Amino acid sequence: MEIQRPFSIRIAGIGGQGNLIAGLTLAKALVKSGKYVVQTQNYTAQVRGGPSYCDLLISNKPIDFPKATLFDILLILHPFMIEQCKNVRNNGIIIIDDTYIKELPLESFRMTKRKINIPASKIALEKFGSEMFANMIMLGVISKATSIVNIDYLIESIKENINPKYVEKNIEAVKYGTTLTEKFYKPRIERKVKRTIGFE
Numbered sequence: 001m002e003i004q005r006p007f008s009i010r011i012a013g014i015g016g017q018g019n020l021i022a023g024l025t026l027a028k029a030l031v032k033s034g035k036y037v038v039q040t041q042n043y044t045a046q047v048r049g050g051p052s053y054c055d056l057l058i059s060n061k062p063i064d065f066p067k068a069t070l071f072d073i074l075l076i077l078h079p080f081m082i083e084q085c086k087n088v089r090n091n092g093i094i095i096i097d098d099t100y101i102k103e104l105p106l107e108s109f110r111m112t113k114r115k116i117n118i119p120a121s122k123i124a125l126e127k128f129g130s131e132m133f134a135n136m137i138m139l140g141v142i143s144k145a146t147s148i149v150n151i152d153y154l155i156e157s158i159k160e161n162i163n164p165k166y167v168e169k170n171i172e173a174v175k176y177g178t179t180l181t182e183k184f185y186k187p188r189i190e191r192k193v194k195r196t197i198g199f200e
Contacts, residue, residue: 006038007148007187008068012053012084013077013135022075022135023054025161026142029153030058038066051080058148072187073146075138076101077120088112093185095141097121097134114185116145123180124173133173140177146187151178 009026013019020041027039038057055071057063070089076082077097085108088094093114096104099121108115118141120134136158143151151174158170 006036006057006059006063006068007073008071008089009056009058009073009075009142010053010068010071010084010087011056011075011077011135011138012051012081014080015050015052017077018132018135019052019075019077020054021161022139023056025136025154025157026139026149027056028161029149029157030056032153032156033149035059036061036063038063040066053081053084073142073148075142077134077138086111093146093187095138095145097138099131099134116141116181116183118177118180120177123176127176128169128173133169136170136173137177137180140174140179141181142177143174144178145181145183146185148187151175 011019011023023039027037030037036059040055042053055068057066057068071087071092072089073093074084074088075095076084079101082101085094085105088108088111090111092112094108094112095116097120098117099119120137121131124131124133124137139154143149143154154174155171159167162170
């Protein structure tokens with residue numbers, strides 16, 4: 001029997017950065033593209049400033065177990081969450097908002113060389129007047145760097161899930177994010193898992 005696991009993404013930051021809404025926006029865009037998606041959230045009681053992350057599992061088939069401990073894509077939005085790099089899969093993709101993050105843990109270099117650094121918070125402040133748009137800039141980067149989701153589905157999802165007064169700027173931010181990298185790492189939505197022989 002061939003066992004396959006879903007593709008996994010973690011968006012990690014702190015309360016107030018919009019990593020949860022970014023995860024929800026991406027999840028709904030992926031559903032629009034025809035994928036099965038499980039989205040979960042983890043955050044502290046602290047509304048702003050506390051660690052939080054949003055996980056997505058993506059598959060071409062129904063997902064049986066809605067949890068991952070290692071991730072194909074890690075999006076890190078804040079220095080407090082840099083230790084999440086240890087949770088990247090072998091040859092996974094780490095995308096960093098390096099406005100405030102200058103160094104990565106050594107273990108991340110052992111697991112993968114596929115890294116993208118974008119000063120998203122700095123760009124958001126300079127171009128859109130607030131760091132709150134960094135999350136959408138990074139969704140644009142994910143779309144461009146992996147082609148895991150078409151930008152049109154992200155835009156549809158933004159229109160449906162973002163406060164109407166911020167929709168246009170969020171769309172601009174996602175589009176701008178697609179211009180910030182030339183790197184491309186083709187993801188495999190489902191990967192074979194080797195069976196262990198002798199324990200049937």
